Amino acid sequence: MNGNLMVSSSPHIRSNETISSVMRDVIIGLVPAAVMGIIFFGVTAAIEIAMCILAAIVAESIYNKIAKKPNTIKDLSAVVTGLLLAMNLPALSFDTHPIAIFVMPVVGAFFAIIIAKQLFGGLGQNFINPALAGRAFLLASYPTLMSGSAFGPTGFLAKAGIDAATYATPLASIKQTGDAGATLIQGLIGNTGGTIGETCAIALIIGGLYLIIRKVISWRIPVVYIATVFIFTTILKFAGVPAAADRLPVQELFYGGLMLGAFFMATDYASSPVTPKGQLIMGFGCGFITTLIRVFGGYPEGVSYSILLMNLCVPLIDRYTAPRTFGYSKVKAKEVK
Amino acid sequence: MNLKTFKIGGIHPPEGKEYTEDKPIEIIMPETGALMVFPMSQHIGAPASPIVAKGDRVLLGQKIAEAEAFMCSPIHSSVSGTVKDIKPMLTPGGTMVQSIIIENDGLFEEDPSLGKDTSFESFTREQILDKIKNAGIVGLGGAGFPTHIKLNPPPTDKIDSIIVNAAECEPYLTTDHRVMLEKTDRLVQGLAIMLKLHPGAHGYIAIENNKQNAIDAMVKAVQGFDNISVVALLTKYPQGSEKQLIYAVTGREVGSGKLPASAGCIVDNVDTVLAVERAVCKDRPLMRRIVTFTGDAVNNPGNYQVRIGMNMNDFIKAVGGFKEEPSKIIAGGPMMGKAIYSTDVPFIKTSSALLCLTREAATLPPESNCIRCGKCVSACPMGLMPLNLNQDALSSDMAAFEAHHGLDCIMCGSCSFVCPAKRHLAQTIIAYRGEVMASKRKK
The missing domain is CATH 3.40.50.11540 (NADH-ubiquinone oxidoreductase 51kDa subunit)
Known part of the structure; x- marks a missing residue:
């Protein structure tokens, strides 16, 4: 028997959690919102989701092939990126945009996977959220399709006569007319204008809670993010800022991309802080910038840009929020740095 | 409470x-004729010095090596018998250490001081x-x-x-x-x-x-x-x-x-x-210790009181051996224990367990990219950031390693355990920590 024993450094056991189990949990967390998106936005939503995921997997495979690296699609991170990208796309009408429905997801997914993720070193090395980078790229490439009239619900329930919302997202409507044009209940269940995955707040909260319970993400970023939007909007409103006069803090939470952004986008591992304190700052920064853009900015919605901006601050945040090492007094810890 | x-x-x-x-503690005694090995270094500090010679008859509990340095501890025979040799022998630590070898005469004749x-x-x-x-x-x-x-x-x-x-x-x-x-x-x-x-x-x-x-x-x-x-x-x-x-x-x-x-x-x-x-x-010196013999490869997992110096192979045979060939045997627990490459070594004072794992249990998943999930940061009981220390160690950046308090690592392995990317966090940090400490000692 001697001579055949394996020798390695301790520890000799590992938890069952793997990258693919984490990614699988994220996918499970997104399923409710994706299903609601398909219900409200119809078959084209399903096509776009499928196209995004497929294109992300293909992009990852092609890159790995060219770069002569082992294929990493089994870790499911490309599927997550594709799915998240789809959640950020409007459901286009098959009649008016028969080509864009297929092309737009491919362009976005290739940009997300190859430019934002792989060129910076692949999984864990991307400094911005790949799906949001893909969305930002599409917003520049297809400005009319990615905003405005493309957002209307066209799905089964919408056609069946449930109050079809106007062809503007509630946040855009608030910006233009001062009125959301949809009830809060519509926002909660998702029967409003918006991207495929952002409208059903309830589904997103359920998915987000699942991730927190499974310990895939911590509560810090989403809770602080959402709370900051609520509190900051309240302050602006009651401070008498004219631009915030028409805004109801509760509406700000359930209309637009806040829930999707807070639970699924700002918590992206690679582009969010690893320290507990840093995660609080990340949540606060996202909430602060989101509210600034919504209230004062030219765009009706600020979730994606706030997260992208905060992504850029993450290395700095991590650097200055390192936890106190056990056995060092607070004063001493500062001296060391 | x-x-x-x-x-x-x-x-x-x-x-x-x-x-x-x-499982109640069972007493396992060495067989008559068994060779007992007593390494001179079973503790932190200077090795003990033999005070018996080849051919001497020693009694159970007799002091066979004296502590001369301040940071040292004496060693006693756990059997009665004859000193066969004094020479370097393999220890569970994996190194050769000067050891006194005593053949057990099976009489367990006690030293009068006991x-x-x-x-x-x-x-x-x-x-x-x-x-x-x-x-x-x-x-x-x-x-x-x-x-x-x-x-x-x-x-x-x-x-x-x-x-x-x-x-x-x-x-x-x-x-x-x-x-x-x-x-x-x-x-x-x-x-x-x-x-x-x-x-x-x-x-x-x-x-x-x-x-x-x-x-x-x-x-x-x-x-x-x-x-x-x-x-x-x-x-x-x-x-x-x-x-x-x-x-x-x-x-x-x-x-x-x-x-x-x-x-x-x-x-x-x-x-x-x-x-x-x-x-x-x-008035009885340290001659025995209690060990857990366990793992999915063993027949009779249990707690055993063994004589220090007893050969691990003899012990494994005495307690029922393996039901399946183990792929890894760990002296100690799975988190901080040391994998040994041979069981032809004696139990020493610090051997707390023998954990025997089958190939299935011993196989570790391959390492992949850090995904920056931060789970190692949350798991570290010392408030360190293992993902950074891992990078410092891999790039041999001594200054950064010390600035990130790498020397405060207690080597518990929690970071490696939780890592979903299965990175060798603790392993690289522990190895590099040793290097840094050695280079500091040189200065």
């Missing part, structure tokens, strides 16, 4: 204690320390720090707490658990002896709450001792690490690079305290 624990980090690995926690049942009450502080030193007692939890030195810190450190480390947070290990159930009163006696060395100090027996029957037994046993209490701890790894245990019990933080005595504490492992009782009250 109010459960205590340490505040930052910690993990919950699968316990694996169910295989052996109900076995006087005495009460410790009449002994002076010096007498007690002397007995502990002469009994060759070192920390049996794994570190092997000479106990007489630990119990006698510099007078500037005022000791007010003596903690019996019965957390036994390492998965699979159950020896402390069994000792508390089977040798309850003697454990309390051992602690009482240590408290006599530090009048005014309070004794704590700190037990994790996955050993409720041990907590109950100890609570009952300490009734009538107003200077001893039992502390129930919320089960969490690495609670048995000195610094985490002191924090859990007293709320004090041992400073970076400092010893427990600087926080007024002495921490000793259960088996060590038991050895103190035997040395002081029964």
Whole structure:
């Protein structure tokens, strides 16, 4: 028997959690919102989701092939990126945009996977959220399709006569007319204008809670993010800022991309802080910038840009929020740095 | 009971204690003719010096190696027999160490100095320390720090707490658990002896709450001792690490690079305290220890009292061997134990367990990219950022490694355990930490 024993450094056991189990949990967390998106936005939503995921997997495979690296699609991170990208796309009408429905997801997914993720070193090395980078790229490439009239619900329930919302997202409507044009209940269940995955707040909260319970993400970023939007909007409103006069803090939470952004986008591992304190700052920064853009900015919605901006601050945040090492007094810890 | 624990980090690995926690301690004796090997270095510090020669007949309990340096501990024969040779032999640590080899004559003839049942009450502080030193007692939890030195810190450190480390947070290990159930009163006696060395100090027996029957037994046993209490701890790894245990019990933080005595504490492992009782009250030196033999490859997992110096192969045969060829054998627990490459080695003072894993259990998943999930940061009980230290170690950046407090790593392995990317965090940090410390010593 001697001579055949394996020798390695301790520890000799590992938890069952793997990258693919984490990614699988994220996918499970997104399923409710994706299903609601398909219900409200119809078959084209399903096509776009499928196209995004497929294109992300293909992009990852092609890159790995060219770069002569082992294929990493089994870790499911490309599927997550594709799915998240789809959640950020409007459901286009098959009649008016028969080509864009297929092309737009491919362009976005290739940009997300190859430019934002792989060129910076692949999984864990991307400094911005790949799906949001893909969305930002599409917003520049297809400005009319990615905003405005493309957002209307066209799905089964919408056609069946449930109050079809106007062809503007509630946040855009608030910006233009001062009125959301949809009830809060519509926002909660998702029967409003918006991207495929952002409208059903309830589904997103359920998915987000699942991730927190499974310990895939911590509560810090989403809770602080959402709370900051609520509190900051309240302050602006009651401070008498004219631009915030028409805004109801509760509406700000359930209309637009806040829930999707807070639970699924700002918590992206690679582009969010690893320290507990840093995660609080990340949540606060996202909430602060989101509210600034919504209230004062030219765009009706600020979730994606706030997260992208905060992504850029993450290395700095991590650097200055390192936890106190056990056995060092607070004063001493500062001296060391 | 109010459960205590340490505040930052910690993990919950699968316990694996169910295989052996109900198995009473069985005594395994070496066979007649068996060769017993006593390495001269079974502790932290200078090796002991042999005081017997080839061909000598030695008795059970006879001192065969003397401690000449300050940081050292003597060694005793655990059998009677003949000294066959004195030469370098392989140890569980993987190195060759000068060792005394004694052939067991099977008579177990005791040295006359052994076995006087005495009460410790009449002994002076010096007498007690002397007995502990002469009994060759070192920390049996794994570190092997000479106990007489630990119990006698510099007078500037005022000791007010003596903690019996019965957390036994390492998965699979159950020896402390069994000792508390089977040798309850003697454990309390051992602690009482240590408290006599530090009048005014309070004794704590700190037990994790996955050993409720041990907590109950100890609570009952300490009734009538107003200077001893039992502390129930919320089960969490690495609670048995000195610094985490002191924090859990007293709320004090041992400073970076400092010893427990600087926080007024002495921490000793259960088996060590038991050895103190035997040395002081029964005049018996350290000749045996209790080990857990377990893992999915073994036939009869259990807790065994073995003679120090006994060959591990002989022991494995005596307790029923393997049901499946093990792929990995770990001296100690799965989190901090050391994988050994040969079982043709003796049990030494610090061998706490033999964990034998099949190929299936021993195979570790391949490493992939860090995904920056931050789980290692949340798991680290020292407040370190293992992902950064891993990078510092891989790029051999000594300055960054020290600035990130890499030398404060307690090597518990929590970061590697939780990492979903299965990165070798602890492994690289521990290896590089050794390098950094060695280069500092050179300066």
